Amino acid sequence: MISLVGTTALVTDSTAHLQPGVVEACGVTVVPLQVVIDDDVHDEGSEAATPERVAAALREKRAVSTSRPAPAVFSELYERLAAEGADSILSVHLSAEVSGTFESALVASRTAPVPVTCVDTRQVGVATGYAVESASAVLASGGSVEEAAAAARERSSSATSLFYVNTLEYLRRGGRVGAAAAVFGGVLAVKPLLGIVDGVIVPRAKVRTAAKAIAQLEAMAVEAAGEQPVEVCVAHLxxxxxxxxxxxxxxxxxxxxxxxxxxxxxxxCLELGGVLGAHVGPGMLAICVAPVPPSPAGS
Incomplete structure (x- = not known):
């Protein structure tokens, strides 16, 4: 049983990549997305869907896809949290532009036994995790659900997510970039640098070699940090x-x-989970730079 933060339960999904200590300390319930390898469906984080297994399946050109949690999964969770004593729920998730997870949470919220506030962070990966941590800090300091949701949105909107992929092919297969863009990158041997802007994957730069691409990725991250205190995470597959x-x-x-x-x-530094990893492929490097907000009043 997760210990609730006050009377508000905090929920997120497995793509947020929260550290186990954070999950326990912040009282967060994590809903897993699924990785589908061939015809076998596995929860992200299970032994059958580790990053190593996903990377190997991609290299072997096996069929690898992902699946969002169904609305019924969130409905059952929201009912359970209410039964455990929550009188409100804050559900914070990855961008609705790249996954239907937020939509599932929103659908379930309409019939939940207690009020549920759903937040689309317009981000992916660790940037969503930072938003969850900021929401938790507000709740722990006595803030309202609305204040915690606002903190999550502000933290995610201020974060910069950048990533390098060896090929656009995996993103193309998952429908995250157009076929024309993927072909262009392959024909010209371009090493693309990508980012997240308002929840959408967008090109940031095109570089000819992997070494130059990684150097530019690093420079872009330093520029994003500016002169302010930041949390920084490097992810890879x-x-x-x-x-x-x-x-x-x-x-x-x-x-x-x-x-x-x-x-x-x-x-x-962490290895990307199977769900996001399935869409970017082996060799991917990502950097998240997230400005650190002031401590909530009363904390």
Whole structure:
């Protein structure tokens, strides 16, 4: 049983990549999305859908897709949380532009036994996780659900999400970029740099080599940080050495501007989960730069 924050239950999905310690400390209920490998459906985070298994399936050109939680999953969860004592629920999720998860939560909210506020962060991955943490901080300080939802939206809108992929093919297969863009990138051997703008994946730059692309990704992240305190996370799929080196360089460049994560590292480094990994493919590197908001009043 999750211990509720006051009388408000906080919900998110598995793509937020919250650390286990954060899930427990913030009292968050995490709803898994699914990875489908061939005809087998697995919850993200299960042994059958680890990042390693997903990356291997992609390399083997097996059929890999993803699936959102059905509205019934959220309905059952909201009913359970209400039965456990919640008199309101805040449900914070990845961009509705790239997943139907928010829509499922919204549909379920209409028949929930207690008021449910659904937040579309217009972000993916760790940026959504940072939004959840900001919402939790507001609730823990005695803030209202509306204030916590506003904090989540503000945190996600201020975050910068950047990523490099070896190929656009996996994004094309999942319908996240057009076929013409994917063909263009393949024909010209372009190494694309992408970002999230208002919930949509958009091109940020086209670079000829992987080394130059990663260098530009790093420079863009430093520029996004500016002169303000930030939390920074590097994510990867089957590219741990590159990711660790990138995280170390960012930590050195940003210095005291970086607010260390709960694990004590200046720049958090993680392997992307199976759901997002299925759409970007092995070799992907991502950086999230999130300005740190002031502490909520009363905290």
């Amino acid at each position: 089957a590219a741990e050495d590159r990711a660790l080196a990138l995280a170390e360089r960012l930590g050195e460049q940003l210095g005291e501007l970086v607010v260390p994560g709960r694990d004590g590292s200046p720049v958090r």
